[in-house]
Amino acid sequence: MDHFRYIDGALHAEGVPLVALADEVGTPAYVYSTATLSRHYQVFREALQAQGPALGRSLIAFAVKANSNLSVLATLGRLGAGADTVSEGEIRRALAAGIPADRIIFSGVGKTDAELAFALETGVRQINVESGPELERLERIAEAVGIRPDIAIRVNPGVGAGGHAKITTGGGGDKFGVPVEEALSLYARAAANGRVRPVGLACHIGSQILDLAPLRDAFGVLADMTRRLRADVHSVRVLDLGGGLGVPYEPGLTPPDPATYAAMVGKAMAGLDVDTVFEPGRLLVANAGVLLARVIHVNVRPDGRRFLVLDAAMNDLMRPALYDAFHPLLPVTDEGRAEGLYDVVGPVCETGDTFARDRLLPELRAGDLVAFKGAGAYGAAMASEYNSRPLVPEVLVDGDRFAVVRPRPDYAAMLERETVAPWLAD
Numbered sequence: 001m002d003h004f005r006y007i008d009g010a011l012h013a014e015g016v017p018l019v020a021l022a023d024e025v026g027t028p029a030y031v032y033s034t035a036t037l038s039r040h041y042q043v044f045r046e047a048l049q050a051q052g053p054a055l056g057r058s059l060i061a062f063a064v065k066a067n068s069n070l071s072v073l074a075t076l077g078r079l080g081a082g083a084d085t086v087s088e089g090e091i092r093r094a095l096a097a098g099i100p101a102d103r104i105i106f107s108g109v110g111k112t113d114a115e116l117a118f119a120l121e122t123g124v125r126q127i128n129v130e131s132g133p134e135l136e137r138l139e140r141i142a143e144a145v146g147i148r149p150d151i152a153i154r155v156n157p158g159v160g161a162g163g164h165a166k167i168t169t170g171g172g173g174d175k176f177g178v179p180v181e182e183a184l185s186l187y188a189r190a191a192a193n194g195r196v197r198p199v200g201l202a203c204h205i206g207s208q209i210l211d212l213a214p215l216r217d218a219f220g221v222l223a224d225m226t227r228r229l230r231a232d233v234h235s236v237r238v239l240d241l242g243g244g245l246g247v248p249y250e251p252g253l254t255p256p257d258p259a260t261y262a263a264m265v266g267k268a269m270a271g272l273d274v275d276t277v278f279e280p281g282r283l284l285v286a287n288a289g290v291l292l293a294r295v296i297h298v299n300v301r302p303d304g305r306r307f308l309v310l311d312a313a314m315n316d317l318m319r320p321a322l323y324d325a326f327h328p329l330l331p332v333t334d335e336g337r338a339e340g341l342y343d344v345v346g347p348v349c350e351t352g353d354t355f356a357r358d359r360l361l362p363e364l365r366a367g368d369l370v371a372f373k374g375a376g377a378y379g380a381a382m383a384s385e386y387n388s389r390p391l392v393p394e395v396l397v398d399g400d401r402f403a404v405v406r407p408r409p410d411y412a413a414m415l416e417r418e419t420v421a422p423w424l425a426d
């Protein structure tokens, strides 16, 4: 069930009318549904459980980059989720949200020495090493800190996939992970050096994946590598299978459902006797969030083109500008008005600040509220203050209650973070 739905012609987030939220918080604002977050987590969890022992003990480590709001993390953490993190900031957020260190995975192409030391001291569950130079640095830091961490080698299986070239990560030419043969020798080297404990392999081949075939191929590569490493008497007890499952942003998109995905994984892992880690991001949060915005005005050109100018902009939701991504746009009040075509834009001074071109929408007027759907993933997490627009606030809804979990900063707070160089101060 969609927890963002019309009740008596008014769009609600669970039991809360979005009109009431806009009155309370102002616009633009992100609104998240606890019920959707919980349902998505549970559906994924149950799909994995249905595979029985084939997946060993499995950890769902939510990819914090998709939505790093503390309340979203706490909601998932309470359900048992871990966290897949890519920076010290994300590790700190996961911990602050109550996710214990032994459920935190530390991934990323360019972890600094300071971040690696922080991860070691925090006692994260596993560090996913992405290159030879990183392994060398980690070994040196681990020795200095006096901790022998569990690591996985992130493999670049040479199989890329994803909804856009900018979010494909598993292809041979992409910066992520270690090619197969090199990964095997890194594993052996790490085991021989004894300063880190190689426990397994990881891969993540891209995001917004709609087809299981490339995932199946990549997991097949990991399974073969596991057999080869074991033949050389290495221990391989964990396979981290990354995230990447797509969501149906628009009609006609049919991503694999979690049960079908889990069945494919179950087959790929059968007989390997490994524990598994999953790093879903978008799958858990995309449809758990909307971006609420207000129409500033409608600008009608002499040629009839109509610009729907919103108070939300590309700095609040970057996906359309960056990836030409589609997000459904709903009027918050459904009054059955006649439909027309609009170019939906924000106030930022770039033509790229366009959410949609020629979008068929019910007639909208200045002051009307609208909501972008599918905005819970890579929405607020990628927002900026471009054009000195304050960071967009976030609201968590749970049934009939809601909380403003990240308030809109006021302009004074925005300015207080900076100083003018002393020689310019008077």
Ligand SMILES: Cc1ncc(COP(=O)(O)O)c(C=O)c1O
Pocket (backbone or CB within 6 Å): 063, 066, 084, 107, 108, 169, 204, 206, 207, 208, 242, 243, 244, 245, 279, 280, 281, 282, 283
């Ligand atoms: C290593 C890693 N794990 C997990 C994810 C989460 O991806 P998604 O949001 O597509 O599930 C990403 C981002 O694509 C990633 O880079």
Ligand SMILES: N[C@@H](CCCC[NH3+])C(=O)O
Pocket (backbone or CB within 6 Å): 065, 167, 207, 208, 319, 323, 377, 378
């Ligand atoms: N930011 C991308 C996804 C990136 C995935 C990160 N590994 C998006 O909005 O679709």
